[in-house]
Amino acid sequence: MLREALFGSAPALLYGACGLSEAPPPYEPFVAIVRSIIREPNGEAALQGMVPELLALAPETAASRHQAPDRDRLFGAFLRLLRQYARARPTVLVVEDLHWADEATLAMLQFLIGEAEPTPYLVAATYRSDELHRRHRIRPFLAALARRPNVVTIALAPLSAANALDLLQGLPTLKAASPSEMEAINHRAEGNPLFLEELAETHQLGRSAVPASVAETVLQRVARAGDNARRLLQYLAVTGARANYDILEPLMGEEAALLEGARAGVEEHLVQEDDDGLAFRHALIREAILSDLMTRERRALHRSVGEVMERLHKDDPEYAGDIAQHLGAAGLADRALPFAMRAGERALRLAAAEEAARIYEHAVEWSQPSTVDRMRALEGLGRAYARDLFVKKATATYQEALDLARSIGSQDDVARITLRRTFVLPWGREEYASWQASWAAAEPLDQPATLARIASGLARRAYLYLEDDRGAAWVERALVEARRAGGRGQELFALRLQLQYQHRPGWQAEEEAHIREQLELALWDDDGVLSMYTDFYVRRCRESDEAERERILQTGRDYAERLAIPEGIVFRHGVAWVNWLTGRWDRARALSEEIRSRWSDDAPVVYPSVGPIAASVAIEIDGPEAGRRQLTDATARLRKTETWRALLWAAAHEANLHLAEGRAAVVLESFRPIFEPRPPSVYDVEDFALTSRVVLPAALLAGDRSVLRLWIDDPTVAAGGAMYQAALDHARAIAALLDGNLEAADASFARASAAYLERGWLLLAHELAWQWSRTGSPAASEALRAAETFYETQRAKWRLQWLAERHLCLQPRTQWGVLGRVPEGSRLPRVREIGDRVELDQ
Structure with missing residues (x-):
C-alpha cells in the first residue's frame, strides 16, 4: 500500500518486521533492513564507509569481527543512515508487527521517531491491538508516542464485504473457488484481512475447518490466560457467541473464579464485555476453542450448560431452543424434545421458518419411531418447510406424519395433517382429491371454522375445474359453516368466491370491499396480514396508479419490519x-x-x-x-x-x-x-x-x-x-x-x-x-x-427491430393525408447499441 501511495515520488523504502518468538532477537527488524542493504550491489562497502557500526548487526559480513557498539552509537548510526537516504529522496521506514517486538527494537524506534524533524523521513509501524494484554511491553511505548504531535495513529476498521471479496479474488489459492465459497470465507473472516488469507489457504479442507495457524494463536492466548479463563472460555464456546453472567457464574462455581477468568480473557483479547455478559471478539476464536475439545468433553460441557439453563429459564420461551440444543448435544434426547417442540412453535409464530425447520429436524431425530412425539415433530417440520415454500419437502414430511396419524393418532390428528398437506400441494387433480379427503376427515369432528375453510377450498377447486353446480353448493356450505362458527373472515372469503360465480356487473368492486374488510380483520388479529396486503395490492390494480401500488407495498414492508417478520418476496x-x-x-x-x-x-x-x-x-x-x-x-x-x-x-x-x-x-x-x-x-x-x-x-x-x-x-x-x-x-x-x-x-x-x-x-x-x-x-x-x-x-433490441421492419415506416392512406409506404429497395432502420441504451440507426 505504501509503495502504491508513494510511487510517484520513488521513495527509498526500508522494510523490516518482527517475528513471533518466545524470546525475540534484539533489533530484529533493523537487522533485516541492514541485510537487505548488504544484498544490494556494493551495499556492504557503502555501509562500511558510512555507518560501519551497523555491520555488527550482520554476523555474516567481514566487518562483523568488530565488537558490537553500545546502544547510543548503534542508534546514532541508524539515524545517520536514515538521514543519508532522506537527503537524497523521500524515505520511509516500515516496521511491521510491533506487538512481537523486543525492548531494544522499541527503544530504537522511539529514538528514531523523536529525531525525525531536522531531516524528515516517514516512519510507519504496525501492530495488532488484539495482541496487547494489559501488561504488554508495547503499551508504554504507545503511550509515549501518543504525546508527540508528529505521530498519528490510524485504527483500521474491518474490510467491507466488497473490499474483502476483492482481496480474496486476488489470492492464487482461490483461483478455482466458486463465488459461494468466497462468500463463506468472507462471512467467517468478518473483515479481518489475516483471517481472510488464512481461511483462503485452508478453504479446501471444508467450510468449517479452522486454519491451524489461527487455532494455534488462539490456544496460546488461552493458555496464557490461566485455568479459570480456560474453563470459562470453554463454557462460553459451548454456550454460543455470547452468554450472560447469570449462566456463566453457576457454571464457574463462584463469582471470584468468573471474574478472574473474564479479566484474563479480556486482557488476551479473546472476549469482550457485552451488556451483562461476555462475547467472543471474533467467531473464529470460538471455533478454535471448540476444535480443541474432545467429543466426550464437549458433551459434558453441553450437559452442564443445558442443566443450568433448564434450572434458571425452563419456563422462558426464549431459552427453549438453547436448552433443547444443549440437552440434545449432551445425549439427553428425552429431556431435549419438549423444549425443541416449544422452540419450533415459537419460531413459526415469529415467521422464522428456517430456524423452525432446524429445530424440528432435531425434534424428529430425538423422538422415538412410531410414536405420537414423532408424528408431532414431523408435522411441525412440515409446517416449517411449508412456510419457507419448500413444497416437495413439506409434502413428503406431511405424508410421513399422516401415515403415523392414521396408525396411532386420533381423528383430529388425521384431519389436521391431511388439511396441512393439502395446502402445500400444487394445482392439479391430486390437490383436488386431497381437499375432498380433508372434508371426509374433518366432517365427523363437526368443527365449523375448519369445515368453512375446507368448503371454500373445494368451491375454489370446483370453479377451476368448471364444476360450477358443485362449486356453488360448496360456497353455500362454506357460508353456513362460517356463520355457524362466527368467523367473519371465512365468511368474507366465501362471499368473494360467490361473486366470481355470479359475476354480475360491478362484482370486482364488491370483492375489493370484502378484501378491505378482511385486511382490517387480519390487522386486528395480527394473523395473515401480509397475505391480505398482497390480495389487496393485486385487486387494486384494476384502478390504482403506480404511486398507490408502491404505497401498498411499502405499508406491507413497514408492517413486516415493525414485527421483525421476514418480508415476503412480493414486498421486495x-x-x-x-x-x-x-x-x-x-x-x-x-x-x-x-x-x-x-x-x-x-x-x-x-x-x-x-x-x-x-x-x-x-x-x-x-x-x-x-x-x-x-x-x-x-x-x-x-x-x-x-x-x-x-x-x-x-x-x-x-x-x-x-x-x-x-x-x-x-x-x-x-x-x-x-x-x-x-x-x-x-x-x-x-x-x-x-x-x-x-x-x-x-x-x-x-x-x-x-x-x-x-x-x-x-x-x-x-x-x-x-x-x-x-x-x-x-x-x-x-x-x-x-x-x-x-x-x-x-x-x-x-x-x-x-x-x-x-x-x-x-x-x-x-x-x-x-x-x-x-x-x-x-x-x-x-x-x-x-x-x-x-x-x-x-x-429491447428485438422489439425495436420488429417495430422498425413492420410498422414504423409502414403508414396507410388516411383522412389525415398520404404518408406512403417505404419505397422498394429502401433501407429500413436497424438497431444498434450505444453505451447503456439501444437506438434506431436511421
Whole structure:
C-alpha cells in the first residue's frame, strides 16, 4: 500500500518486521533492513564507509569481527543512515508487527521517531491491538508516542464485504473457488484481512475447518490466560457467541473464579464485555476453542450448560431452543424434545421458518419411531418447510406424519395433517382429491371454522375445474359453516368466491370491499396480514396508479419490519405480472433469479407465472429463440394441472411467442375453448390484463372481430374499473379499425393509451402504439415515438427491430393525408447499441 501511495515520488523504502518468538532477537527488524542493504550491489562497502557500526548487526559480513557498539552509537548510526537516504529522496521506514517486538527494537524506534524533524523521513509501524494484554511491553511505548504531535495513529476498521471479496479474488489459492465459497470465507473472516488469507489457504479442507495457524494463536492466548479463563472460555464456546453472567457464574462455581477468568480473557483479547455478559471478539476464536475439545468433553460441557439453563429459564420461551440444543448435544434426547417442540412453535409464530425447520429436524431425530412425539415433530417440520415454500419437502414430511396419524393418532390428528398437506400441494387433480379427503376427515369432528375453510377450498377447486353446480353448493356450505362458527373472515372469503360465480356487473368492486374488510380483520388479529396486503395490492390494480401500488407495498414492508417478520418476496420485488406490464423488467428478472436460486425445482410450483414472464421479457429483448425453451417448459407444466386458469395462463404466455412469429390465428384458436365456459368478464384483474393484451392484437392481425364481442357486448366488463374500461376501449378501437372507421379507432386508442399511461401500465400503453399506427393519425405517430423510447430504455433490441421492419415506416392512406409506404429497395432502420441504451440507426 505504501509503495502504491508513494510511487510517484520513488521513495527509498526500508522494510523490516518482527517475528513471533518466545524470546525475540534484539533489533530484529533493523537487522533485516541492514541485510537487505548488504544484498544490494556494493551495499556492504557503502555501509562500511558510512555507518560501519551497523555491520555488527550482520554476523555474516567481514566487518562483523568488530565488537558490537553500545546502544547510543548503534542508534546514532541508524539515524545517520536514515538521514543519508532522506537527503537524497523521500524515505520511509516500515516496521511491521510491533506487538512481537523486543525492548531494544522499541527503544530504537522511539529514538528514531523523536529525531525525525531536522531531516524528515516517514516512519510507519504496525501492530495488532488484539495482541496487547494489559501488561504488554508495547503499551508504554504507545503511550509515549501518543504525546508527540508528529505521530498519528490510524485504527483500521474491518474490510467491507466488497473490499474483502476483492482481496480474496486476488489470492492464487482461490483461483478455482466458486463465488459461494468466497462468500463463506468472507462471512467467517468478518473483515479481518489475516483471517481472510488464512481461511483462503485452508478453504479446501471444508467450510468449517479452522486454519491451524489461527487455532494455534488462539490456544496460546488461552493458555496464557490461566485455568479459570480456560474453563470459562470453554463454557462460553459451548454456550454460543455470547452468554450472560447469570449462566456463566453457576457454571464457574463462584463469582471470584468468573471474574478472574473474564479479566484474563479480556486482557488476551479473546472476549469482550457485552451488556451483562461476555462475547467472543471474533467467531473464529470460538471455533478454535471448540476444535480443541474432545467429543466426550464437549458433551459434558453441553450437559452442564443445558442443566443450568433448564434450572434458571425452563419456563422462558426464549431459552427453549438453547436448552433443547444443549440437552440434545449432551445425549439427553428425552429431556431435549419438549423444549425443541416449544422452540419450533415459537419460531413459526415469529415467521422464522428456517430456524423452525432446524429445530424440528432435531425434534424428529430425538423422538422415538412410531410414536405420537414423532408424528408431532414431523408435522411441525412440515409446517416449517411449508412456510419457507419448500413444497416437495413439506409434502413428503406431511405424508410421513399422516401415515403415523392414521396408525396411532386420533381423528383430529388425521384431519389436521391431511388439511396441512393439502395446502402445500400444487394445482392439479391430486390437490383436488386431497381437499375432498380433508372434508371426509374433518366432517365427523363437526368443527365449523375448519369445515368453512375446507368448503371454500373445494368451491375454489370446483370453479377451476368448471364444476360450477358443485362449486356453488360448496360456497353455500362454506357460508353456513362460517356463520355457524362466527368467523367473519371465512365468511368474507366465501362471499368473494360467490361473486366470481355470479359475476354480475360491478362484482370486482364488491370483492375489493370484502378484501378491505378482511385486511382490517387480519390487522386486528395480527394473523395473515401480509397475505391480505398482497390480495389487496393485486385487486387494486384494476384502478390504482403506480404511486398507490408502491404505497401498498411499502405499508406491507413497514408492517413486516415493525414485527421483525421476514418480508415476503412480493414486498421486495413486486408481483411478477405487474412488473411485466408496468415495464419494471429489472424487477421481473430479479424476482425470477431469486425464485430460481432459492427454490430451484420448487420454483414453478411456488410462483408458476414467474418463469413464463421471464421468458417473455427475454423474447422482447433478444427475440423468440431467447425465451422459447423456458416458455414452452413453463407452459407445459401449467397445462398439466388441467385447471382452466392454468390453461388461460399458458395460452396468454404462449401468445407472446405466437405473435412474435406472426401466428395470430393460433392465439385466437387457443383461447376459444377457454372463453366458452369463462368469458373475460369473470376474470380477476391479472387474468383479464394478460388475456386482453394478446387476444385483442391477435384479432386485429387475423382480421377476426368475433372475439371482440366478449369485451364490447358484456356490461360486466365496462363496470370492472379503469383497467377493464381501458381494455374495452382497446377492443372498440380494433373493431373500428376492422370496420374501416379510422377516426373512431383513433379516439378509442387515445382513451385506452391515456388510461394505461395514467396508471403506469407502460407495456400495455406502448404495445398499443403499433396497432394505433394503422389509423395513421398524428397522435399515433407520437405514440410510436414514445414506444420507441420505452423499448430503448428496456434495451429491447428485438422489439425495436420488429417495430422498425413492420410498422414504423409502414403508414396507410388516411383522412389525415398520404404518408406512403417505404419505397422498394429502401433501407429500413436497424438497431444498434450505444453505451447503456439501444437506438434506431436511421
